[in-house]
Every structure is written in structure tokens, then in C-alpha cells.
Amino acid sequence: MMSANNEMHKVDHIRCSHVGEHCATSPGPAKIVVRDFHAGFGETQVLRNVSLDIYPCQRLAIIGPAGGGKTTFLRSLNRLNSLEHDFRHSGSILLDGQDIFASNVDVARIRRRVGMLYAVPIPLPLSIYENLTYGPRLAGIRDRHRLDELVETSLKSAILWDEVKDRLREPAHNLSGGQQQRMCLARVLALEPEVLLLDEPCSGLDPISTAKIEDALDELKSRYTVVLVTNNTKQAARASERTAFFLMGEMIECGPTAVIFTNPRHGRTSDYITGHFG
């Protein structure tokens, strides 16, 4: 399964050479294609008619005021919303052309390919080492050396290795908040995913930890498709290639970050970016 993932990466690298520029209308080979996606919980409609392409090896920032459906959209991409018993949706989300809501889909495998980092770090009640090997073990990797190697490389990618290499057996709860979030990033990377979903990953962190996370993400952008939900428009401007603006459950517009921030097509977008509301 993991070797299949590695092959996916190679394919991604090839695809990265001809990335499209425009949302929804672009003919380029998108990693994730969202079409006419509606979603809600029980009686509440959260997302309306979202159509969006997410291109490989690019960082897409999703901005917008609270309650706009950003997180719901993100949690749809790895089917985490399906855990809620009253979740309902229509429309489609295709990952490499495969409908992730199809009944014959292995959901656990989708979640390994589409890794997620939460706003609040969630260290599982295990040691640091066990946290990192949790996903790979479930994916069927048993070989000690392979696991050790995964732990080391993913901790290095998350810029945490030097701080924790001598205390891998300690409970993950002992780490500071910023370290915990980087450990959670490393834990996702240990799955060797293709897509990274980041749900306001720095909202609870101090500026130094935020900088470390952003540095780590910057290093990773060439290898992963990244979707970053953020309330921090500055972060969106500096840490993404494309930006989508969500408002009241609808996607108002989406385009290259430089265009969205300098010359948006919609008045609501520029109002939000310049801080007139939200």
C-alpha cells in the first residue's frame, strides 16, 4: 500500500509541471475536483454549490469569516464529516478521478492519502514514538527499521527532531503546545500522504511556533498538495499559491493568491481582505 503511495508521488511530480491557473474552468489535471458540492448537518445547510479544483503540489488557502463553511469543506475532503450521524451531502468530490463518497471506497485509505492537521494539537494518549507510528502501523508497516526511519524523517520534516530525538518514549502530552502541533504534523507526514489538510494549524500557537510550522510547510510544498484553512489573511497571502474566499457557505471566488489579494473580482472579497467585515 505504501509503495503504491510512493508511486503516486512520482506521478504527482510529473503533473506538477503543467499546473493550471484558474479554478473550476481550468483544463489542467487537478488532484481534487469538487463539483456542485452541497453539505449540511441535519436541518442546517452549511455548504452550497461549491465547485473547486485543487492542483497538485500547490498550496490552496481558504479564507473567509467564521461560520462560512471552511472547516466543513476541509473535513469533507477526507470524509471526516461522515462520522457525524446527521451529515448529508450532494455533489461530488473526486480524488485523482475517484469519487471519495462512492460506496466501494476504503475510507481509511482515503484518510491516509489525505492527511489532516487540526487547529488544536491532538496528541493521542501514547508516547511520541507511538503517536508517530500509529498511522503507519495501521497501514500495515511492521518493520522496526522502516518505522524508525519514518519517525526520524517525518520529525525532521516537521522541524522537531532535534528537540525530541532523546525523548521519543515520553508521553506526547509532555511536549509544549507548539511542539505538540509540530508532532501532529510529523504524525501526518509519517503516513506519506498525497494531500495535506490544515485547519487553522497556527491559531493557538505563539509567533515562534507559527514561524516553525510555516517553515516546515514551506519545505513541504513541493511534495504535497496543501489545503490551508486560515483566519489569518496575512498567512494566506504568504503561504499559498492560490486562494479561495468562502462566505456564508458559498465560494465567492478563487484564483491565484496574488490576484485575490491585489485585484479581486468581487467586492465582498476585497471588503474581507481589507478588513471591512468578518
Next chain:
Amino acid sequence: MRASQGMPKRSPLGAWLDRKQDLFISSILLVVALSAISGLVVITAFIFKEGLPIMLQVGVGKFVSSSDWYPAEGHFGIFPMIMGSLAVTAGALVIGGVLGLGCAVVLTQFCPRWAVSILKPSIELLAGIPSVVYGFIGVVILVPMIRVHLGGPGLSVLASSIVLGIMMLPTVTSISVDALQAVPKAYRDGSIALGATHWQTTRMVILKASRSGLVAAMILGMGRAVGETMAVIMVAGNTLDVPDSILAPVRTLTSNIALEMGYAAGDHRKALFATGVVLFVIIMILNTIALTVSRRRSRRKSGA
């Protein structure tokens, strides 16, 4: 009175009364709390005062290790009863613990909400059934079943364990459910987002995170099993032998007291109190062990 009429400003008198009222209520609460504790102290003191002299007279070692219980001849050895209580409690813990924990996992992790709203109250309803009814059902249905299918007299360790296991279900289940529900939902999301299935998440994360609560559930269930008397008397057989198999009849410490209290006098009566002392000590030891385990686990979990 003026203070309670919703006036925005307090007179100095009103404020003084409020302070006094606080003091008054907190001292009443203190008295209530102390009287609850004093109940425990008085009962303990009484049991020890009545039971300890005869234990010392017989010899503590002989009292707990001898198998001769002939009150008329002055032989007081309760070793069979101690073994009986331990065997029955261990059996009940296996049956009630496994069933209760299983119920709790299903109810909290794998059940739609409407099913939980039916199943949880029905399990809790078990606590409302009088123990004599459990014993009666045990005698009428369980005991003959064991006698016919497994052999032996039917009145046995096994029968008592099953009856007690079912009796402790509501305790074990509802406390385990609370412990499992106390696990932050984020753990579930975090684990599932890493590609774990629901069952893998439950087994590797949720059960682990709630372990100290689950141990507490087992302790309290065990307490119920050790102390239960009526149902056990009815299905245990009450012979004075050390049980040599799960099909053998037994007498527990509690049954011994209940069965003989009616006609006991003098040293015999005191020996029954001494039985109570031993029961008391056993329960204390069990609780201490279990508490230490749960405390050590929770400390390791929080990583302090």
C-alpha cells in the same frame, strides 16, 4: 427579606445578613458531612470492638487459616468462607466485567443514539431488581441448568458468579460509559484522520485513555459483589468447604454472618462480628490495590 426583593443596591444590613447566611449554611453543610463520616467511624469501631477480642482469643492466624467452623465446640476458622468470597467475587468480576465493559463500548462507540436511549436505561433498570429476585431466578432456572448440563449440585461458585456478574452489570456499565464518554471527541477524530477504523480507534486510543475510569468501574462492581448477601445465600449452597472447582458449593463471609446471626449467642455471635472484621479488611485491601492501580495509570497517562 429586603435583600431578596431584587433591589439593585444593598443596604449594609443586607450585606451583613448575606455574609452571615453564607457562614450559617456552610456550617450546616460541614455538620452534615461530618455526620456521614462519623457513621463510618462508629460502625467500624463497633465491628472491631465486638469482633476483635474473639479473634485475638482464638488467634488471628488460626481464625483466618483454619477450616474448622464448629461454633458449638468453640472452633472458629473462616478460611473456607474467605476463599468462597474471593472465588465468587473473582468469577463475578470476570462475567460482569467483560459483559459490562462490552456493553459500555457498544453503547458509547457503535450504537445509534436512539438505541442508546433504549438500552442504557434498561441496563440501569437491573439495579432496581431486588436481590432476592435475582436469587430466586438463580435457584429456579440457573441452578437446575448447571446441575443438568455441567454436573455437581448446581448450587455453586459458578451459579453465584453468574448471578453476581449480572447484578453488578448496571454499576460497571454506567460508570464505564461515563469514563468512555469523558474521552475527548478530538481523540476519536485525530485517530480516525490517521486512517484508523472505528474499532481500531476504540481499542488503541479510547480504551487506553479511559483506563483509570474503567478500573474504577471494576472496583465499584467488585464492591457490590463482595458485599452482596441474599442472592448468594440462595444459589451458593453454603457448605463449609474450600471450593475445589467452580461447580462446588461455597459459603461466603457475608452469607456466614446472615445465616447464623439469628441464633448465635456469646462467643459465636462475637465470631460473626469477627467475620465482619475480616470482610472489612478484605474490602479495604481490594479498594486500596485498585485505587493505586488506577491512580498510577492516570498519572502515567497525564504524564506528570
